[in-house]
Each structure stands twice: as structure tokens, then as C-alpha cells.
Amino acid sequence: MTMRTARVLIWSLAAQLMIAAPLPAQDMLRHVDLASPAMTRAELSREEVIAKAQAGTAQNPADFSGIGLNGLDLSGLDLSGANFRTARLNNTKLTGAILRGAILDQAWMLNADLTGAALQKSSLFQAQLQGAKLDGADFSGARIAADMSRASLKNAKFTGANLAVDMKNQSMGLMRAVFTSATLDGADFSNADLGRANLEFTSLKDANFSGANLMGVQFGGANLTGANVTGANFAEADLDTAKLIALIGLDAANIDRAKNLSKAIRN
Numbered sequence: 517m518t519m520r521t522a523r524v525l526i527w528s529l530a531a532q533l534m535i536a537a538p539l540p541a542q543d544m545l546r547h548v549d550l551a552s553p554a555m556t557r558a559e560l561s562r563e564e565v566i567a568k569a570q571a572g573t574a575q576n577p578a579d580f581s582g583i584g585l586n587g588l589d590l591s592g593l594d595l596s597g598a599n600f601r602t603a604r605l606n607n608t609k610l611t612g613a614i615l616r617g618a619i620l621d622q623a624w625m626l627n628a629d630l631t632g633a634a635l636q637k638s639s640l641f642q643a644q645l646q647g648a649k650l651d652g653a654d655f656s657g658a659r660i661a662a663d664m665s666r667a668s669l670k671n672a673k674f675t676g677a678n679l680a681v682d683m684k685n686q687s688m689g690l691m692r693a694v695f696t697s698a699t700l701d702g703a704d705f706s707n708a709d710l711g712r713a714n715l716e717f718t719s720l721k722d723a724n725f726s727g728a729n730l731m732g733v734q735f736g737g738a739n740l741t742g743a744n745v746t747g748a749n750f751a752e753a754d755l756d757t758a759k760l761i762a763l764i765g766l767d768a769a770n771i772d773r774a775k776n777l778s779k780a781i782r783n
Contacts, residue, residue, distance in 0.1 A: 565590060582602045590613055594613075612632045630650050640660045643662035646666055658674070668699045669700045671703065679693035706728060712731070729748075740760055742763070749769075
């Protein structure tokens with residue numbers, strides 16, 4: 517067995533152990549040494565990543581699963597359909613990268629820069645993107661149950677995306693999209709499913725929630741000033757101390773079915 521194969525097996529086992537443990541949802545950072553070589557160094561160069569990506573096909577996409585790509589500049593690369601399951605891309609630069617249909621499940625992408633990246637129909641299940649830069653990124657049609665706390669997602673696009681809780685994996689904790697303290701000003705969530713997602717203390721000024729499912733969403737302390745909520749489903753959404761100023765389409769939404777509406781800031 518080569519050293520590289522051994523490392524991949526170790527990381528795969530570690531990922532499985534973390535998933536199997538009854539941890540609070542997506543509460544993984546305190547169990548990992550973020551200063552370790554595995555979380556800070558790259559195993560491939562940009563040139564090697566390009567070669568591997570170009571060798572992939574639609575039937576057999578490039579496989580980067582379990583590989584450390586920390587800190588690399590992969591800006592503008594076409595990585596469509598590639599498998600990054602359990603890969604480490606902390607502080608990696610992926611501005612303008614094409615990741616349509618990519619598998620990013622359980623990937624580590626702390627403080628990564630994906631500004632303007634194309635992530636349509638990608639899968640981000642239990643991915644860690646805390647502090648990442650995702651301004652203008654396109655997640656249309658994607659499946660997202662990732663932690664994007666403190667991330668910047670200005671004008672990001674989530675049209676038709678599924679960010680709802682995964683009811684099939686309750687033994688792993690409440691797996692859903694988490695945007696705690698993130699910046700989502702101008703983000704487009706039209707027709708997206710955010711059922712029970714966590715958007716506490718997020719900035720959602722001028723965001724578009726038209727036709728979105730917001731059932732059970734945690735909006736505590738969020739700022740929705742100027743947001744478009746036409747046709748949105750607010751059933752059981754928690755609006756405790758949320759700013760609901762100058763909302764568009766409020767008459768066409770069932771916001772009266774939300775929780776703690778009396779505690780929201782309306783003017």
C-alpha cells in the first residue's frame with residue numbers, strides 16, 4: 517500500500533466516523549485540527565489538477581475524492597461533474613470555476629473563494645464552507661445541506677435549489693443548509709426549498725424568496741429588509757427579532773402562519 521493510498525483510507529475512515537457519531541448537526545470543526553498538514557497543504561499542483569480534469573469523461577468524471585487541494589489557485593477551471601467527496605479545499609481559490617454537477621459532499625472548503633463559480637445541480641451534502649467567499653455563485657438546482665456560516669453570498673443564485681432538511685439522515689443530526697451570520701444580500705432563492713434551513717442573524721436585504729418554501733426556517737435576528745416574499749410559504753418559520761421592513765409581495769405570502777411574528781421588527 518502506498519503512502520497516498522493509506523492517507524486516503526485514513527481520511528475516508530475518519531469521515532465515516534464523524535458522520536456516524538451522534539454529533540449536533542454539522543458541528544465538526546471542534547473535532548478536527550485545522551492547522552494540520554492535511555487541512556493546509558496540497559497533494560497536487562494546479563497543472564496536475566488540470567491534467568486529471570481533462571482526462572475525465574462524462575461517464576468517468578475526474579475523481580479528487582479524499583485529496584488535499586488546500587490553498588491552490590484553481591480559478592476558471594472546468595471541473596464539471598468532478599468528484600470532490602471528502603476532499604480538502606480550504607483557502608482554495610476557485611473564482612469563476614465551473615463545477616456544474618460536481619460532487620462536493622463532505623468536502624472541506626473553509627475560507628475558499630468561489631466568487632462567480634458555476635455550481636448548478638451540484639451536490640453539497642455535509643460540506644463545510646464556513647467563511648467562504650461565494651458572491652455571485654450560481655447554485656441553481658443544487659442539493660445543499662452544507663454549513664456556510666459567516667460566508668459572503670451577495671447576489672448568489674439558488675433558483676430551484678433544495679436546501680431543506682434531509683429527513684432520511686436524522687441519526688446524523690439535523691442536516692440542512694446553515695447560513696448563520698452569513699451575508700446573502702440580493703441572493704435569489706426563487707422557487708427554492710429551504711424547509712427548516714438555518715438563516716439566523718443573516719443579512720438578506722433585497723433577497724428574492726418568491727415562490728420559495730420557507731416552512732420552519734429559522735430567521736431569528738435576520739435582516740429581510742426589501743426582500744421579495746411573493747408566494748413564499750412561511751408556515752412555522754421563526755421570525756423572532758427578524759427585520760421585516762419594506763417587504764415586497766407580503767400580501768401574497770402566508771406570513772401570518774409564521775412563529776413569533778409579533779416579535780419581528782416591522783418598521
